[in-house]
Amino acid sequence: MTVHAGSLTHILPPPPIETLRRPALFLDMDGVLAPLAPHPDDVVPVARRTAVLKQLIQRLDGRVAIVSGRTLAEIDRISDGAAQAASGVHGLERRGADGVSVRDEADPAVKQAVAAFNAFAAERPGVVVEDKGVAAGLHYRRAPDQGGAAQALASEIADRTGLVLQPGSMVLELKTPGTDKGTAVTAFMDQPPFKGAFPIMVGDDLTDEHGFAAATALGGFGVLVGPPRETAARYGLADVDAVLDWLEAVAASVSETPA
Numbered sequence: 001m002t003v004h005a006g007s008l009t010h011i012l013p014p015p016p017i018e019t020l021r022r023p024a025l026f027l028d029m030d031g032v033l034a035p036l037a038p039h040p041d042d043v044v045p046v047a048r049r050t051a052v053l054k055q056l057i058q059r060l061d062g063r064v065a066i067v068s069g070r071t072l073a074e075i076d077r078i079s080d081g082a083a084q085a086a087s088g089v090h091g092l093e094r095r096g097a098d099g100v101s102v103r104d105e106a107d108p109a110v111k112q113a114v115a116a117f118n119a120f121a122a123e124r125p126g127v128v129v130e131d132k133g134v135a136a137g138l139h140y141r142r143a144p145d146q147g148g149a150a151q152a153l154a155s156e157i158a159d160r161t162g163l164v165l166q167p168g169s170m171v172l173e174l175k176t177p178g179t180d181k182g183t184a185v186t187a188f189m190d191q192p193p194f195k196g197a198f199p200i201m202v203g204d205d206l207t208d209e210h211g212f213a214a215a216t217a218l219g220g221f222g223v224l225v226g227p228p229r230e231t232a233a234r235y236g237l238a239d240v241d242a243v244l245d246w247l248e249a250v251a252a253s254v255s256e257t258p259a
């Protein structure tokens, strides 16, 4: 899917709460449900996040999915197992509300990418490699001066192997081709309990633009978390605390809405 981000010249308004009818929530993890941290392992379960996820899943009859670049195992670790429906590694891993998981077959070139990333990181303190099986991540948040060299390496591997280069927040990922967060949202919306509901994608990264576009195409909207930028999202929230406040308000409002 091609993402056409709209032009943005103003701060986006917060998403509505009381007027939502049968919402389906698609929630990004890092930068949305959890604040960014120096290392991926630094992100740990938090009681407030786990509680609101459980409450929403119950009150929305299961229409809540975490849609992340992390693996399903990482999503489960950070959310304390609260989320049944989830998509990991930008749509390459998917688990429905029924608990059934599928994972795309890894492109064999991912192993080459992991080896090249490990060799790169071995000589550069602070650079972290994440092996996600179907994708490889090269993190330079703790070594920002290595961003240019990391970009050159990842681009060269992508050009040579056909892996998809996915830039993120101080990370470069090389993915098995075929999916993104938009395909994940679309696939969820074709299945119970999401089918026929009003899709809302909440995200912060460029990777989330695919989810915003998919939610919009299916009659819903996107919510951009963080500073204004060119985006396909219609609404905005300032930060993780504002996201959790909004989710708690949605949960409270749903509990008051007659079935």
Ligand SMILES: O=P(O)(O)OC[C@H]1O[C@H](O[C@H]2O[C@H](CO)[C@@H](O)[C@H](O)[C@H]2O)[C@H](O)[C@@H](O)[C@@H]1O
Residues within 6 Å of the ligand: 028, 029, 030, 031, 035, 036, 037, 038, 039, 040, 041, 043, 067, 068, 069, 070, 071, 130, 137, 139, 141, 168, 169, 170, 171, 173, 205, 207
């Ligand atoms: O789609 P998301 O849920 O936003 O996941 C995107 C990536 O998140 C993780 O990396 C990012 O968060 C780390 C912890 O805050 C941070 O240290 C790193 O710099 C960020 O890029 C995760 O490690 C990746 O696998 C995800 O793709």
